[in-house]
Amino acid sequence: MKIRRILATAVATAVTTPALLLSVTPAFADGKPAAQTQEKPxxxxxxxxxxxxxxxxxxxxxxxxxxxxxxxxxxxxxxxxxxxxxxxxxxxxxxxxxxxxxxxxxxxxxxxxxxxxxxxxxxxxxxxxxxxxxxxxxxxxxxxxxxxxxxxxxxxxxxxxxxxxxxxxxxxxxxxxxxxxxxxxxxxxxxxxxxxxxxxxxxxxxxxCVPEAKLTTVVTGLPSTVVAGTKVNFKLRVTNGTDKTMDEVLPFAYVHATDESGLNDIDDLVHLQWSSGSSSTWKTVDNKHYMDAISPLKAGAHADVKMRLTIDASAPAGNGVTFVAGDYFNDNGTCGGSPDLEGYEFLIAAAGSEPGKVDDATPSTTAPSTSGLTPQSGASASPVSGSLAATGSSSAMPQLALASGAALVIGAGAVFVVRRRKAGSHA
Missing domain, CATH: 1.10.287 (Helix Hairpins)
Known part of the structure; x- marks a missing residue:
């Protein structure tokens, strides 16, 4: 099951059952707080x-x-x-x-x-x-x-x-x-x-599929305050902290924003784009929120994806959050992904504002440790030798059925949704 369909279900359900969605049980106990691993209703x-x-x-x-x-x-x-x-x-x-x-x-x-x-x-x-x-x-x-x-x-x-x-x-x-x-x-x-x-x-x-905490996604360079009418560039690093090559890895990114009241969705005024490390061409993150596959991502290696966040000048002052995660699948049919969506919160300042020097946004959940990674070569983790596939997301992507927490701010409150993906056809 693809996350896009689950998010749509969550949005629809949250209108009538926000309290219900906040009380579901963890998908994977794994010693994590319930707020980080919540199942869909x-x-x-x-x-x-x-x-x-x-x-x-x-x-x-x-x-x-x-x-x-x-x-x-x-x-x-x-x-x-x-x-x-x-x-x-x-x-x-x-x-x-x-x-x-x-x-x-x-x-x-x-x-x-x-x-x-x-x-x-x-x-x-x-x-x-x-x-x-x-x-x-x-x-x-x-x-x-x-x-x-x-x-x-x-x-x-x-x-x-x-x-x-x-x-x-x-x-x-x-x-x-x-x-x-x-x-x-x-x-x-x-x-x-x-x-x-x-x-x-x-x-x-x-x-x-199974959760894989050692497949990590980290955002760097995203300001904690972004002025409406501007563009900011940042980086998404996807790291394979396991001791096995992942044949294909799908980076995931989703941005959500509201006005200062938190009641009015302004998602149509915020836009995410991406580009591979070796390309200067910017592509819009599609409605499935996935980018092209990294093929392959070797053990201990990482790949950097250039990201760009654009906020329309007409956007009011408000709040935003960028969620990132990663999914993988192998030629032998095994699959999995990050057990949590990392949420990087930022403020939206009205057009023309001068926020001055601001810190980078920090994740709302603790990112899995990437210490002790074995690089492809040398003494430190190195960029992946594979590339973002030019052909787009793999047709096997719907197989991904593990649990990953997603926090959606939808009017009445925060709704925690579990990403569960199972083997199936690409729909």
Whole structure:
């Protein structure tokens, strides 16, 4: 099984089961901390994750349906606050009519007073004046009643509308929750399907590969801070610390980056390239994260691969990590590789920054010791006499099925994945 497919499964699964992936058991005890050798989730665990995602999606659909029903009920004229608002509207209309009538009564009474002639009796003058005074008092009372009714109507309408807006807000949240739950369910289902497919492929494999701690990969010259918009060159050294020649060795490199929050992936803004020690041509690390095979790598020998990290100028300040490892396979069918991915962490500084002198990035795990290596010739380990094969990665690469830890920073947290490779066809 190739690491590319396992990483894809891990990314999909991590959306719904980050805690699950952090609790898997070591692939090889080997006296190492669990964080360095973690297995990928089992089929049973992925089935549980898929079932949980399905249940969460079902709950979200039910909650959205309930939220929609609540909105429809509140938009109905029979909703309690809608009924109260209608009653307030009716009361306000009656109060407006009463005020209009009272105002007209004042106008009529004033006209009657104005129409009095010099021949009008005292009784007639008193009656007209009293009628005007009473009409004016009634008009004041009617105006106050209308103001009260209008205020009550405004309160009733606000209450009705606020309730409807809140219900619509909850419906919108429910729709978003349903969408997110569907995405989680889809990811969990896909992770389960891929795991089952890979299990079927593994079942068809031959001999299982083994971890080889003496196949080491060390990065030198990678700065601990890289400015966006720049390129930095560094070196990946692959060393065969065993006493046997490895017919083909596949160097592996993978770069992952996020913004400062750690929640937003910016992998599309960081780029890895490589070149063999004898070539000036830069090649992009492919989507399988492997470089061309070193053929062969003799006992005690090492090979240097020139690496280049480019960060787009548009990349925000953030954090990155470059993982490296090595896999080998021999003509006799034996295979294996580094038991761990070495992670070299670095900071990403915004474009135009001046970080000054910075130290080199250091590995996040302890690299296997390379002391006591037997060189091909002379007193020290020497560069490999073999070369990076011009034909690209070997078709036998899918045979590699040993365990190697991989730390992926994926939004919700760090996910530790085991690389397991088995004999099979190159897919």
């Amino acid at each position: 089992s089929i049973a665990e992925l089935e549980l994750a898929a079932a949980a995602a399905q249940a969460a999606y079902d709950d979200a659909v039910e909650a959205e349906s309930a939220a929609l029903a609540a909105v429809e009920a509140l938009l109905s004229d029979t909703a309690p606050l809608a009924v109260a608002a209608k009653a307030a509207e009716d009361a306000a209309a009656l109060a407006a009519t009463a005020k209009s009538d009272a105002d007209q009564a004042v106008v009529t009474a004033q006209a009657a007073v104005d129409a009095l002639t010099e021949t009008a009796t005292e009784e007639e003058r008193t009656a007209a004046t009293t009628a005007l005074t009473d009409a004016q008092a009634a008009a004041v009372t009617a105006a106050e009643a209308k103001a009260t009714a209008d205020a009550a109507l405004a309160d009733a309408l606000d209450a009705r509308d606020d309730e409807r807006v809140e219900a619509l807000r909850k419906l919108d949240q429910a729709k978003k929750a349903t969408k997110a739950a569907l995405a989680d369910k889809t990811a969990a289902d896909e992770a389960l399907a891929k795991a089952k497919e890979e299990e079927d492929e593994e079942g068809e494999g031959d001999e299982e």
